Amino acid sequence: MQITPPFGFREVVPLQRNHGVRMPAPGALPDFAPVTNAIPLSYSEFAVACRDYPLVFTSNDEGKTYAAVAVLGLSRGENLFVSDGHWEKGAYVPAYVRRYPFCMSRVRMNEVEQQQRLICVEKSYLADDGEKLFDAEGKPLERWAPIEKLLNEYEADLDRTREMCAILADYALFEPFTLQASTPGSAPFTLSGMARVDEKKLEFLNAAQTKNLIKKGIMGRLYAHLLSLDNFQRLLARRSARPAAAAA
Numbered sequence: 001m002q003i004t005p006p007f008g009f010r011e012v013v014p015l016q017r018n019h020g021v022r023m024p025a026p027g028a029l030p031d032f033a034p035v036t037n038a039i040p041l042s043y044s045e046f047a048v049a050c051r052d053y054p055l056v057f058t059s060n061d062e063g064k065t066y067a068a069v070a071v072l073g074l075s076r077g078e079n080l081f082v083s084d085g086h087w088e089k090g091a092y093v094p095a096y097v098r099r100y101p102f103c104m105s106r107v108r109m110n111e112v113e114q115q116q117r118l119i120c121v122e123k124s125y126l127a128d129d130g131e132k133l134f135d136a137e138g139k140p141l142e143r144w145a146p147i148e149k150l151l152n153e154y155e156a157d158l159d160r161t162r163e164m165c166a167i168l169a170d171y172a173l174f175e176p177f178t179l180q181a182s183t184p185g186s187a188p189f190t191l192s193g194m195a196r197v198d199e200k201k202l203e204f205l206n207a208a209q210t211k212n213l214i215k216k217g218i219m220g221r222l223y224a225h226l227l228s229l230d231n232f233q234r235l236l237a238r239r240s241a242r243p244a245a246a247a248a
Contacts, residue, residue, distance in 0.1 A: 003105045003120060007040070008032030008096075012103060012120035017138040020130030021101070021121060027086055030100040034082040037073035039094045042157035043164060045070075046221040050228035052081070052091045054235065056194040057165060057174060057225075066165040066174065066195065068225075070094055071235065074181070074191055080238040095154045101125040102147060104155045119151060164218050171209055173197045173222075179232055183240045196229065197222055 005012045008030060015021075024030075038058070041049055046068075049055060053070035060067075072079045081088045087097075101122035133144040140148070168174060175198040182188040202222075205213075213219040 003107060003118070005120075006096075006103050006105070008036065009100075009103060009122055011123045012105060013123045013126070014118045015102070015121045015133075017134040018132075019121070020127050020132055022125045022127045022130045023143075024101065029082065029085060029087060030097065033087070033097055034079050034085070035077045037076060037078050038069040038071050040096050040158075041068045041070045041161070042095060042154055043160035043217075043221065044153075044157050045092075045095060046224040048092050049094065050224040050231075052231065053228065054231045055225045055228040056196060057168075058193060059195065063169070063174070065162075066169055068161055068165065071191075071194075071232070074179075074235055074239055075189060078239075080235060080242070095150065095157075099147075099150055099154060102151055104151050117155065119148070164216070164221065167212070167216070167218060168197060168222070171201075171205060171213075173201050181232075181236055183236060197225060199226055 003012055003014075009032075038056075041055060046055060049070050053072065055068060055070055057066045058069055059065060072081055074080075081091050087093050101124075103120050104117045105120045106117055131143065132141065133147070134140055174195040176195050178194070179191040180188065181191075202210075210219075213222065
């Protein structure tokens with residue numbers, strides 16, 4: 001059995017009912033959070049995440065498939081929403097971060113991906129004296145209910161995100177774009193590898209395509225994405241303010 005850990009996780013193992021888990025303190029962040037400039041985003045998060053972050057699409061297979069991400073920084077290893085080990089108060093914390101150290105993983109048997117998904121945990125968080133999430137009979141304790149709910153809802157949401165991206169790609173609505181900018185006291189930089197929806201192409205969709213986008217709730221998320229692109233200016237302002245804040 002092979003389990004590939006998600007981005008940011010080191011080594012995950014299936015969660016057993018007799019496991020003890022060192023639960024993170026409230027507000028604690030995984031190690032990858034402060035050094036991640038983009039984080040996966042799911043279908044239901046668009047409405048709230050668009051208030052704080054630019055929401056864009058990326059592809060790792062030359063446009064065959066796409067994923068949605070929230071942009072957190074303007075260079076590799078930069079998260080402009082984390083300082084002193086804490087996410088900025090009032091800013092939305094993506095579910096990808098909130099679920100840590102748990103995740104749901106697909107299993108590969110003999111190099112073939114299985115349909116079943118396992119609830120896994122970061123191996124380094126297992127400890128004999130850790131918190132038990134199930135009783136001696138294997139029944140879930142109260143602490144486990146909200147964690148399981150988050151994991152299941154997030155995984156189902158990712159499926160809806162994949163469907164949304166597939167539809168937008170099938171309708172040829174994606175276009176690549178690059179951000180070129182500079183901040184006071186620094187050299188110009190380029191942020192590439194992103195795609196956005198070409199709003200002008202929407203008027204050329206046929207009636208069935210437009211109806212499908214509305215029926216599946218994609219149209220609203222599409223405009224949340226387009227409106228969120230203005231947040232690149234806010235990221236630039238954040239980056240410019242950081243040195244001044246550090247000096248103060």
